[in-house]
Amino acid sequence: MTVILELSMSLDGFVAGRGVGPAAPMGEGGERLHDWMGPDETGSAHPADRAAARATFATAGAVVLGRRMFDLGEEPWGDDGTFGVPCFVVTHRPRRTLVKGPTSFEFVTSGAAEAVQRAHAAAGDRDVLLMGGADLAGQCLAAGLVDEVRLHLVPVLLGAGTRLFDAGVRADLEPVWVSESPMATHLTYRIGRPTALN
Amino acid sequence: MTVILELSMSLDGFVAGRGVGPAAPMGEGGERLHDWMGPDETGSAHPADRAAARATFATAGAVVLGRRMFDLGEEPWGDDGTFGVPCFVVTHRPRRTLVKGPTSFEFVTSGAAEAVQRAHAAAGDRDVLLMGGADLAGQCLAAGLVDEVRLHLVPVLLGAGTRLFDAGVRADLEPVWVSESPMATHLTYRIGRPTALN
Numbered sequence: 001m002t003v004i005l006e007l008s009m010s011l012d013g014f015v016a017g018r019g020v021g022p023a024a025p026m027g028e029g030g031e032r033l034h035d036w037m038g039p040d041e042t043g044s045a046h047p048a049d050r051a052a053a054r055a056t057f058a059t060a061g062a063v064v065l066g067r068r069m070f071d072l073g074e075e076p077w078g079d080d081g082t083f084g085v086p087c088f089v090v091t092h093r094p095r096r097t098l099v100k101g102p103t104s105f106e107f108v109t110s111g112a113a114e115a116v117q118r119a120h121a122a123a124g125d126r127d128v129l130l131m132g133g134a135d136l137a138g139q140c141l142a143a144g145l146v147d148e149v150r151l152h153l154v155p156v157l158l159g160a161g162t163r164l165f166d167a168g169v170r171a172d173l174e175p176v177w178v179s180e181s182p183m184a185t186h187l188t189y190r191i192g193r194p195t196a197l198n
Numbered sequence: 199m200t201v202i203l204e205l206s207m208s209l210d211g212f213v214a215g216r217g218v219g220p221a222a223p224m225g226e227g228g229e230r231l232h233d234w235m236g237p238d239e240t241g242s243a244h245p246a247d248r249a250a251a252r253a254t255f256a257t258a259g260a261v262v263l264g265r266r267m268f269d270l271g272e273e274p275w276g277d278d279g280t281f282g283v284p285c286f287v288v289t290h291r292p293r294r295t296l297v298k299g300p301t302s303f304e305f306v307t308s309g310a311a312e313a314v315q316r317a318h319a320a321a322g323d324r325d326v327l328l329m330g331g332a333d334l335a336g337q338c339l340a341a342g343l344v345d346e347v348r349l350h351l352v353p354v355l356l357g358a359g360t361r362l363f364d365a366g367v368r369a370d371l372e373p374v375w376v377s378e379s380p381m382a383t384h385l386t387y388r389i390g391r392p393t394a395l396n
Contacts, residue, residue: 011347011349011363011371011385011387012211012362012363012367013210013211013361013363018395029368141355149209151209153351153385155370155371155372155373155387156368156369156370156371157339157363157367157368157369157370157371157392158368159365159366159367159368159369159393159394159395160366160368160395163211164210165209165210165211165355167357168357168358169210169355169357170227170354170355170356170357170358171354171355172353172354172355173209173353173354173355174353174380175353175378175380175383178376178378178383180373180376182372182373185373185376185383185385187209187351187383189209189353194355195357196357197216197357197358
Protein backbone atom coordinates (compact mmCIF):
# COMPACT_ATOMS: atom_id res chain seq x y z
CA MET A 1 0.00 0.00 0.00
CA THR A 2 1.72 3.08 -1.32
CA VAL A 3 0.87 6.77 -1.29
CA ILE A 4 1.73 8.09 -4.74
CA LEU A 5 2.02 11.80 -5.45
CA GLU A 6 1.34 12.24 -9.14
CA LEU A 7 1.46 15.48 -11.07
CA SER A 8 2.40 16.95 -14.44
CA MET A 9 5.12 19.60 -14.08
CA SER A 10 6.86 21.96 -16.48
CA LEU A 11 10.66 21.74 -16.68
CA ASP A 12 10.79 24.96 -14.66
CA GLY A 13 8.80 23.39 -11.84
CA PHE A 14 5.25 24.65 -12.29
CA VAL A 15 2.10 22.50 -12.00
CA ALA A 16 -0.11 25.35 -13.24
CA GLY A 17 0.47 28.64 -15.02
CA ARG A 18 -0.29 31.96 -13.36
CA GLY A 19 -3.86 33.20 -13.10
CA VAL A 20 -5.60 29.94 -12.16
CA GLY A 21 -9.37 30.37 -11.96
CA PRO A 22 -12.67 28.97 -13.22
CA ALA A 23 -11.98 30.34 -16.71
CA ALA A 24 -8.45 28.88 -16.74
CA PRO A 25 -8.27 25.91 -14.36
CA MET A 26 -4.64 25.25 -15.34
CA GLY A 27 -3.63 28.94 -15.52
CA GLU A 28 -1.91 30.76 -18.37
CA GLY A 29 -0.29 28.21 -20.67
CA GLY A 30 -0.93 25.43 -18.17
CA GLU A 31 -3.16 23.26 -20.37
CA ARG A 32 0.09 22.37 -22.12
CA LEU A 33 0.98 20.28 -19.07
CA HIS A 34 -1.75 17.78 -19.88
CA ASP A 35 -1.11 17.48 -23.61
CA TRP A 36 0.71 14.18 -23.06
CA MET A 37 -2.63 12.68 -21.99
CA GLY A 38 -3.93 13.35 -25.48
CA PRO A 39 -6.78 15.42 -26.85
CA ASP A 40 -9.52 12.97 -25.86
CA GLU A 41 -10.09 9.81 -23.89
CA THR A 42 -8.15 7.74 -26.42
CA GLY A 43 -5.09 9.69 -25.21
CA SER A 44 -1.74 10.33 -26.84
CA ALA A 45 -0.71 7.92 -29.54
CA HIS A 46 2.72 7.39 -28.02
CA PRO A 47 3.08 4.09 -26.13
CA ALA A 48 5.05 5.72 -23.27
CA ASP A 49 2.29 8.28 -22.70
CA ARG A 50 -0.44 5.67 -22.92
CA ALA A 51 1.36 3.42 -20.45
CA ALA A 52 1.91 6.34 -18.04
CA ALA A 53 -1.75 7.34 -18.24
CA ARG A 54 -2.87 3.77 -17.62
CA ALA A 55 -0.48 3.38 -14.67
CA THR A 56 -2.07 6.35 -12.94
CA PHE A 57 -5.31 4.60 -12.20
CA ALA A 58 -4.31 0.96 -12.56
CA THR A 59 -3.47 0.51 -8.88
CA ALA A 60 -5.35 3.37 -7.22
CA GLY A 61 -7.95 2.40 -4.63
CA ALA A 62 -8.56 5.94 -3.39
CA VAL A 63 -7.70 9.52 -4.26
CA VAL A 64 -6.72 12.48 -2.06
CA LEU A 65 -6.99 16.00 -3.43
CA GLY A 66 -7.18 19.62 -2.32
CA ARG A 67 -10.33 21.68 -2.22
CA ARG A 68 -9.35 24.13 -4.94
CA MET A 69 -8.59 21.26 -7.30
CA PHE A 70 -11.98 19.76 -6.45
CA ASP A 71 -13.74 23.10 -7.05
CA LEU A 72 -12.10 23.44 -10.46
CA GLY A 73 -12.71 19.79 -11.36
CA GLU A 74 -16.25 19.26 -10.10
CA GLU A 75 -17.87 20.31 -13.38
CA PRO A 76 -15.37 18.93 -15.93
CA TRP A 77 -15.14 15.55 -14.18
CA GLY A 78 -18.75 14.97 -15.14
CA ASP A 79 -21.66 12.92 -13.76
CA ASP A 80 -19.57 9.85 -12.93
CA GLY A 81 -16.86 11.87 -11.16
CA THR A 82 -14.18 10.36 -13.43
CA PHE A 83 -12.14 8.60 -10.73
CA GLY A 84 -14.41 5.63 -9.94
CA VAL A 85 -13.00 5.27 -6.41
CA PRO A 86 -13.52 6.99 -3.05
CA CYS A 87 -11.98 10.49 -3.11
CA PHE A 88 -11.04 12.54 -0.07
CA VAL A 89 -11.04 16.32 -0.38
CA VAL A 90 -8.94 18.25 2.15
CA THR A 91 -10.85 21.40 3.03
CA HIS A 92 -11.76 23.81 5.81
CA ARG A 93 -15.41 23.84 4.66
CA PRO A 94 -17.55 20.98 5.97
CA ARG A 95 -19.82 19.44 3.32
CA ARG A 96 -21.82 16.24 3.00
CA THR A 97 -20.26 13.43 1.02
CA LEU A 98 -21.05 13.77 -2.67
CA VAL A 99 -21.71 10.61 -4.68
CA LYS A 100 -21.37 10.68 -8.46
CA GLY A 101 -21.97 7.19 -9.80
CA PRO A 102 -18.96 5.05 -8.89
CA THR A 103 -17.07 8.04 -7.44
CA SER A 104 -17.58 9.52 -3.98
CA PHE A 105 -16.12 12.76 -2.65
CA GLU A 106 -15.77 12.90 1.12
CA PHE A 107 -14.80 16.28 2.61
CA VAL A 108 -12.17 16.04 5.34
CA THR A 109 -11.78 19.07 7.63
CA SER A 110 -9.21 17.56 10.00
CA GLY A 111 -6.15 17.88 7.79
CA ALA A 112 -4.08 16.11 5.18
CA ALA A 113 -2.82 13.30 7.42
CA GLU A 114 -6.39 12.36 8.36
CA ALA A 115 -7.46 12.42 4.70
CA VAL A 116 -4.58 10.13 3.72
CA GLN A 117 -5.44 7.79 6.61
CA ARG A 118 -9.08 7.58 5.53
CA ALA A 119 -7.97 7.02 1.96
CA HIS A 120 -5.72 4.19 3.13
CA ALA A 121 -8.65 2.55 4.89
CA ALA A 122 -10.86 2.94 1.81
CA ALA A 123 -8.18 1.71 -0.60
CA GLY A 124 -7.61 -1.61 1.19
CA ASP A 125 -4.49 -3.11 -0.34
CA ARG A 126 -4.59 -0.77 -3.32
CA ASP A 127 -2.62 2.48 -3.59
CA VAL A 128 -3.59 5.98 -2.52
CA LEU A 129 -3.22 8.54 -5.28
CA LEU A 130 -2.39 12.05 -4.10
CA MET A 131 -3.25 14.41 -6.93
CA GLY A 132 -2.39 17.84 -5.53
CA GLY A 133 -2.69 20.75 -5.79
CA ALA A 134 0.75 21.96 -4.92
CA ASP A 135 -0.16 23.19 -1.40
CA LEU A 136 -1.53 19.84 -0.37
CA ALA A 137 1.39 18.04 -2.04
CA GLY A 138 3.84 20.21 -0.05
CA GLN A 139 2.02 19.48 3.22
CA CYS A 140 2.02 15.75 2.55
CA LEU A 141 5.71 15.72 1.50
CA ALA A 142 6.67 17.68 4.63
CA ALA A 143 4.70 15.31 6.84
CA GLY A 144 6.37 12.25 5.35
CA LEU A 145 3.07 10.90 4.02
CA VAL A 146 4.32 10.29 0.46
CA ASP A 147 6.03 7.03 -0.54
CA GLU A 148 6.41 7.61 -4.26
CA VAL A 149 6.54 10.63 -6.57
CA ARG A 150 5.37 10.19 -10.15
CA LEU A 151 6.12 13.24 -12.25
CA HIS A 152 5.27 13.86 -15.86
CA LEU A 153 7.96 16.37 -16.80
CA VAL A 154 6.66 18.43 -19.70
CA PRO A 155 9.08 20.09 -22.16
CA VAL A 156 7.98 23.65 -21.63
CA LEU A 157 9.06 26.65 -19.55
CA LEU A 158 5.93 28.35 -18.18
CA GLY A 159 7.94 31.16 -16.54
CA ALA A 160 5.46 31.68 -13.69
CA GLY A 161 2.65 29.95 -11.86
CA THR A 162 2.25 27.47 -9.04
CA ARG A 163 5.45 25.67 -8.05
CA LEU A 164 5.20 22.05 -6.99
CA PHE A 165 8.24 22.10 -4.72
CA ASP A 166 7.95 25.18 -2.57
CA ALA A 167 7.63 23.85 0.96
CA GLY A 168 11.27 23.61 2.02
CA VAL A 169 11.32 19.83 2.17
CA ARG A 170 14.63 18.03 1.87
CA ALA A 171 14.65 14.33 0.96
CA ASP A 172 16.60 11.70 -0.89
CA LEU A 173 14.88 10.04 -3.80
CA GLU A 174 15.48 6.77 -5.57
CA PRO A 175 14.62 6.63 -9.26
CA VAL A 176 12.59 3.53 -10.05
CA TRP A 177 11.28 4.21 -13.53
CA VAL A 178 11.86 6.54 -16.47
CA SER A 179 10.09 6.56 -19.80
CA GLU A 180 9.76 9.26 -22.40
CA SER A 181 7.82 10.52 -25.37
CA PRO A 182 8.09 13.80 -27.27
CA MET A 183 5.32 15.07 -24.95
CA ALA A 184 6.70 14.20 -21.51
CA THR A 185 9.38 12.41 -19.54
CA HIS A 186 7.65 10.13 -17.06
CA LEU A 187 9.68 9.89 -13.86
CA THR A 188 8.93 7.68 -10.84
CA TYR A 189 10.90 8.03 -7.60
CA ARG A 190 10.67 6.35 -4.21
CA ILE A 191 11.04 8.99 -1.55
CA GLY A 192 13.17 8.70 1.60
CA ARG A 193 12.37 10.18 4.99
CA PRO A 194 12.01 13.94 4.49
CA THR A 195 13.47 16.57 6.78
CA ALA A 196 12.05 20.07 7.04
CA LEU A 197 14.52 22.91 6.66
CA ASN A 198 14.65 25.33 9.56
CA MET B 199 27.42 25.93 -33.69
CA THR B 200 25.19 25.60 -30.68
CA VAL B 201 25.00 27.37 -27.32
CA ILE B 202 24.40 24.67 -24.74
CA LEU B 203 23.26 25.50 -21.22
CA GLU B 204 24.40 22.63 -19.04
CA LEU B 205 23.73 22.25 -15.32
CA SER B 206 23.00 19.66 -12.66
CA MET B 207 19.67 20.35 -10.95
CA SER B 208 17.76 18.77 -8.07
CA LEU B 209 14.24 17.51 -8.78
CA ASP B 210 12.95 20.56 -6.91
CA GLY B 211 14.80 22.90 -9.27
CA PHE B 212 17.92 23.95 -7.38
CA VAL B 213 21.43 24.15 -8.88
CA ALA B 214 22.98 24.81 -5.46
CA GLY B 215 21.85 24.47 -1.84
CA ARG B 216 21.44 27.49 0.40
CA GLY B 217 24.51 29.14 1.96
CA VAL B 218 26.84 29.09 -1.06
CA GLY B 219 30.29 30.43 -0.18
CA PRO B 220 33.99 29.61 -0.28
CA ALA B 221 33.54 26.95 2.42
CA ALA B 222 30.59 25.40 0.59
CA PRO B 223 30.80 26.20 -3.14
CA MET B 224 27.66 24.12 -3.85
CA GLY B 225 25.77 25.23 -0.71
CA GLU B 226 24.12 23.06 1.89
CA GLY B 227 23.62 19.56 0.48
CA GLY B 228 24.56 20.77 -3.00
CA GLU B 229 27.60 18.52 -3.53
CA ARG B 230 25.01 15.78 -4.01
CA LEU B 231 24.22 17.36 -7.39
CA HIS B 232 27.61 16.34 -8.75
CA ASP B 233 27.69 12.79 -7.40
CA TRP B 234 26.74 11.45 -10.82
CA MET B 235 30.13 12.64 -12.10
CA GLY B 236 31.76 10.21 -9.69
CA PRO B 237 34.18 10.62 -6.82
CA ASP B 238 37.27 11.20 -8.95
CA GLU B 239 38.31 11.75 -12.53
CA THR B 240 37.42 8.18 -13.50
CA GLY B 241 33.81 9.26 -12.85
CA SER B 242 30.70 7.22 -12.09
CA ALA B 243 30.79 3.57 -13.11
CA HIS B 244 27.41 3.80 -14.83
CA PRO B 245 27.62 4.01 -18.62
CA ALA B 246 24.86 6.64 -18.83
CA ASP B 247 26.72 8.91 -16.40
CA ARG B 248 30.03 8.37 -18.14
CA ALA B 249 28.51 9.14 -21.54
CA ALA B 250 26.83 12.30 -20.17
CA ALA B 251 30.09 13.49 -18.62
CA ARG B 252 31.99 12.88 -21.85
CA ALA B 253 29.34 14.65 -23.92
CA THR B 254 29.78 17.80 -21.86
CA PHE B 255 33.21 18.56 -23.22
CA ALA B 256 33.27 16.48 -26.38
CA THR B 257 32.00 19.29 -28.61
CA ALA B 258 32.78 22.41 -26.56
CA GLY B 259 35.07 24.95 -28.17
CA ALA B 260 34.56 27.66 -25.56
CA VAL B 261 32.92 28.13 -22.17
CA VAL B 262 30.86 31.02 -20.77
CA LEU B 263 30.42 31.34 -17.02
CA GLY B 264 29.48 33.84 -14.35
CA ARG B 265 31.93 35.60 -12.07
CA ARG B 266 30.78 33.96 -8.83
CA MET B 267 31.19 30.53 -10.39
CA PHE B 268 34.68 31.55 -11.52
CA ASP B 269 35.56 32.83 -8.04
CA LEU B 270 34.46 29.59 -6.44
CA GLY B 271 36.14 27.45 -9.11
CA GLU B 272 39.46 29.28 -9.58
CA GLU B 273 41.27 27.26 -6.91
CA PRO B 274 39.66 23.81 -7.35
CA TRP B 275 40.03 23.91 -11.14
CA GLY B 276 43.79 23.77 -10.61
CA ASP B 277 46.86 24.86 -12.57
CA ASP B 278 45.55 23.78 -15.97
CA GLY B 279 42.16 25.48 -15.47
CA THR B 280 40.35 22.16 -16.17
CA PHE B 281 38.45 23.25 -19.29
CA GLY B 282 41.26 23.32 -21.86
CA VAL B 283 39.43 25.89 -24.03
CA PRO B 284 38.93 29.67 -23.97
CA CYS B 285 36.56 30.64 -21.15
CA PHE B 286 34.65 33.90 -20.92
CA VAL B 287 33.68 35.18 -17.47
CA VAL B 288 30.78 37.65 -17.30
CA THR B 289 31.63 40.21 -14.64
CA HIS B 290 31.43 43.88 -13.67
CA ARG B 291 35.08 43.84 -12.52
CA PRO B 292 37.66 44.33 -15.28
CA ARG B 293 40.64 41.98 -15.02
CA ARG B 294 43.43 40.93 -17.37
CA THR B 295 43.00 37.62 -19.14
CA LEU B 296 44.26 34.75 -17.03
CA VAL B 297 46.04 31.87 -18.76
CA LYS B 298 46.32 28.51 -17.02
CA GLY B 299 48.03 26.04 -19.34
CA PRO B 300 45.57 25.19 -22.11
CA THR B 301 42.75 27.18 -20.48
CA SER B 302 42.28 30.95 -20.69
CA PHE B 303 39.84 33.06 -18.72
CA GLU B 304 38.85 36.32 -20.38
CA PHE B 305 36.80 38.75 -18.28
CA VAL B 306 33.93 40.35 -20.17
CA THR B 307 32.41 43.49 -18.64
CA SER B 308 29.98 44.27 -21.46
CA GLY B 309 27.32 41.68 -20.66
CA ALA B 310 26.23 38.13 -21.34
CA ALA B 311 25.42 38.62 -25.03
CA GLU B 312 28.90 39.97 -25.70
CA ALA B 313 30.50 37.09 -23.79
CA VAL B 314 28.50 34.55 -25.81
CA GLN B 315 29.49 36.33 -29.05
CA ARG B 316 33.19 36.24 -28.16
CA ALA B 317 32.86 32.59 -27.15
CA HIS B 318 31.26 31.87 -30.54
CA ALA B 319 34.20 33.50 -32.29
CA ALA B 320 36.70 31.56 -30.18
CA ALA B 321 34.85 28.24 -30.59
CA GLY B 322 34.89 28.29 -34.40
CA ASP B 323 32.56 25.53 -35.52
CA ARG B 324 32.51 23.90 -32.09
CA ASP B 325 29.83 24.51 -29.45
CA VAL B 326 29.66 27.13 -26.74
CA LEU B 327 29.09 25.67 -23.30
CA LEU B 328 27.18 27.92 -20.91
CA MET B 329 27.85 26.63 -17.40
CA GLY B 330 25.91 29.05 -15.19
CA GLY B 331 25.45 30.08 -12.44
CA ALA B 332 21.73 30.47 -12.38
CA ASP B 333 21.70 34.28 -12.76
CA LEU B 334 23.71 34.14 -15.96
CA ALA B 335 21.68 31.19 -17.23
CA GLY B 336 18.48 33.19 -16.65
CA GLN B 337 19.85 36.21 -18.49
CA CYS B 338 20.92 34.08 -21.45
CA LEU B 339 17.60 32.21 -21.58
CA ALA B 340 15.67 35.49 -21.46
CA ALA B 341 17.81 36.98 -24.23
CA GLY B 342 17.27 33.96 -26.50
CA LEU B 343 20.97 33.11 -26.53
CA VAL B 344 20.50 29.43 -25.62
CA ASP B 345 19.91 26.78 -28.29
CA GLU B 346 19.99 23.67 -26.14
CA VAL B 347 19.45 22.85 -22.46
CA ARG B 348 21.25 19.85 -21.00
CA LEU B 349 20.08 19.08 -17.49
CA HIS B 350 21.30 16.40 -15.16
CA LEU B 351 18.25 15.91 -12.97
CA VAL B 352 19.41 14.56 -9.63
CA PRO B 353 17.06 12.47 -7.44
CA VAL B 354 17.09 14.67 -4.38
CA LEU B 355 14.94 17.44 -2.91
CA LEU B 356 17.24 20.17 -1.54
CA GLY B 357 14.35 22.22 -0.18
CA ALA B 358 16.12 25.57 -0.63
CA GLY B 359 18.95 27.19 -2.52
CA THR B 360 19.51 28.74 -5.93
CA ARG B 361 16.77 28.04 -8.47
CA LEU B 362 17.78 27.51 -12.08
CA PHE B 363 14.51 28.73 -13.56
CA ASP B 364 13.62 31.94 -11.80
CA ALA B 365 13.72 34.57 -14.55
CA GLY B 366 10.15 34.44 -15.83
CA VAL B 367 11.09 33.02 -19.22
CA ARG B 368 8.45 31.16 -21.20
CA ALA B 369 9.55 28.86 -24.00
CA ASP B 370 8.67 25.64 -25.77
CA LEU B 371 11.21 22.85 -25.59
CA GLU B 372 11.78 19.82 -27.74
CA PRO B 373 13.24 16.75 -26.03
CA VAL B 374 16.11 15.31 -28.04
CA TRP B 375 17.75 12.89 -25.64
CA VAL B 376 17.05 11.14 -22.34
CA SER B 377 19.28 8.69 -20.51
CA GLU B 378 19.29 7.62 -16.89
CA SER B 379 21.29 6.06 -14.12
CA PRO B 380 20.49 5.68 -10.43
CA MET B 381 22.41 8.95 -9.92
CA ALA B 382 20.77 11.24 -12.50
CA THR B 383 18.37 11.52 -15.39
CA HIS B 384 20.22 13.20 -18.25
CA LEU B 385 17.83 15.37 -20.26
CA THR B 386 18.63 17.28 -23.45
CA TYR B 387 16.14 19.76 -24.96
CA ARG B 388 16.25 22.10 -27.94
CA ILE B 389 14.77 25.40 -26.92
CA GLY B 390 12.33 27.47 -28.96
CA ARG B 391 12.14 31.23 -29.12
CA PRO B 392 11.57 32.46 -25.54
CA THR B 393 9.12 35.15 -24.53
CA ALA B 394 9.53 37.20 -21.37
CA LEU B 395 6.48 37.39 -19.11
CA ASN B 396 5.28 40.87 -18.30
